[in-house]
Amino acid sequence: MNPKLIKLWEASQGKITTTYIERSFEQQIKKSMKLCPMKPLTKGQQADIKAYFKKYLKRDVPTYWHQYLYSRNDLFSVKYIPASVYRTSIVFRLNDFQYSLAYVDKGFYDTLFPDVNRPKTFVKNVNGFYYDDKHAITKEEAIERCSNLKEAIIKPTAMSSYGIGVQLFRSEDGFIPEKNMSVDDLFSRYKKSFIIQSRLEQHPDLAKLNPTSVNTIRVLSYRRENEVVILYAVLRIGRKGKVVDNETAGGIKADIDLQTGRIKGVAFGGPTEPNMPRTDSGVELDNYLIPSFPQVLDFVKDLHLRLPYFRLIGWDVSVDADGKPIMIEWNRSADLSQVAHGPAFGDYTEEILTKALSERNTLTEPLSSRNRPYQYGK
Numbered sequence: 001m002n003p004k005l006i007k008l009w010e011a012s013q014g015k016i017t018t019t020y021i022e023r024s025f026e027q028q029i030k031k032s033m034k035l036c037p038m039k040p041l042t043k044g045q046q047a048d049i050k051a052y053f054k055k056y057l058k059r060d061v062p063t064y065w066h067q068y069l070y071s072r073n074d075l076f077s078v079k080y081i082p083a084s085v086y087r088t089s090i091v092f093r094l095n096d097f098q099y100s101l102a103y104v105d106k107g108f109y110d111t112l113f114p115d116v117n118r119p120k121t122f123v124k125n126v127n128g129f130y131y132d133d134k135h136a137i138t139k140e141e142a143i144e145r146c147s148n149l150k151e152a153i154i155k156p157t158a159m160s161s162y163g164i165g166v167q168l169f170r171s172e173d174g175f176i177p178e179k180n181m182s183v184d185d186l187f188s189r190y191k192k193s194f195i196i197q198s199r200l201e202q203h204p205d206l207a208k209l210n211p212t213s214v215n216t217i218r219v220l221s222y223r224r225e226n227e228v229v230i231l232y233a234v235l236r237i238g239r240k241g242k243v244v245d246n247e248t249a250g251g252i253k254a255d256i257d258l259q260t261g262r263i264k265g266v267a268f269g270g271p272t273e274p275n276m277p278r279t280d281s282g283v284e285l286d287n288y289l290i291p292s293f294p295q296v297l298d299f300v301k302d303l304h305l306r307l308p309y310f311r312l313i314g315w316d317v318s319v320d321a322d323g324k325p326i327m328i329e330w331n332r333s334a335d336l337s338q339v340a341h342g343p344a345f346g347d348y349t350e351e352i353l354t355k356a357l358s359e360r361n362t363l364t365e366p367l368s369s370r371n372r373p374y375q376y377g378k
Helices: 003-033 043-057 064-073 083-094 097-104 106-112 139-145 183-190 293-304 346-357
Strands: 121-126 129-131 152-156 167-169 194-198 216-224 227-237 252-256 263-268 312-319 325-331
Touching (some): 003 064, 043 346, 083 346, 097 106, 106 121, 106 325, 121 139, 139 183, 152 183, 216 346, 227 293, 227 346, 293 312, 293 325
Antiparallel strands (some): 121 194, 152 167, 152 194, 216 227, 216 312, 227 252, 252 263, 312 325
C-alpha cells in the first residue's frame, strides 16, 4: 500500500481514538461534579489553566478537572493533569503500550521479578495453561494444589483493574464451603488468566487501619534516564469488611509525606463520601507513621529500572509482618491520585509534559515503517 495512504489512515484513526477518549473522560468528570458541591473557578484561574497547557499542547484544555479537584481538597493549582490529557497525550507516550500486555500480566511476575518479595503463588493460569510458581502442570494437578488452602486469594491476571474479581476463599478436600462450589467450578468461572496466592499477612501497623483488606501504598514513579523519581505516595485503605482497598469498593486514600513517611491530613473517598479523619476501625490518620516507608521507596526505585519500556508507573506495595516491602502489582496506566495528593507531577510537571509530547504516541501511532528506529535489508 502507498506509504502516504498508510500515513493518512493512521492519522485519521488516531484522531478518532483520541476524540473518543477525551469525550469519555469529560463525561465521567461531569458526572462526578454533580455528586458533590463545586467551588467556582475565577476567570483569572480559568485563564491561567488554559495559558499553562496551551504552552505545551498548543490548544485549550477543559477546566472541569481543576474545578473538581479544587472543590474536593481546597487546593487550587494550574498543574493538575486532566484525565483526558493524561490518557491521550501523556501515558501512551511515556509508556510503550506495544510491549505492555505480557509485562502487566500478573502471571509473568515470577519471570520478571523472581527475586522480589511477593505473596506466595499456589497456582497460576496463563492464557489457559496451568503452572505452579515455575513449572507447567495439568489442570488436575492445579486443582490438587488448591484443594486444601486455609486462606487464599484468587484474582484475574490480565486486563484487570479496580480490584474486580479479587476474592478470598478457603478450601477443604477440593470444596469451597462459603461459595458452595468445588475448586474445579471456581477455575471454570475464571476460565483463564488468573492466579491463586496466599493471603498476605501485612504489618500490624497497616492491618490496624482495616484488618480485612491488604492496605497498600500506591507509589507513582517517573524514570529520568537512570534515575527514578518518586512523584507521590498515597495510602489506600479498605473499608470495614472489604477484601480490597480500591476506591470502587469504597476504599479511601490519604497522602503520605515523602520525607517523613507520615500521613498528611485526612483521607478521601469517592465524590459522595465526606473526608475521613479516621478509619472505620477508629485510627486517627493525620501524622500516622507508615512502617518501613524509606525501604518502600527504595524498593520501587529498584523495580522501576527493570521495566525499560515504561517511564511512568503506579506501584501497589504493602509491608509484610516482618517489615519488608512486598510487591502486589504494577500499573502501566495508573489513575492519578490528585484528590488526595494534589498535582500528580508536582515540580516535574513541565519536564514530563515536554518529554511526553516529544515521544511517539503508542496508542494512536503503531510502529509502522515510517517510525521504526531502523530499516531491515538496506
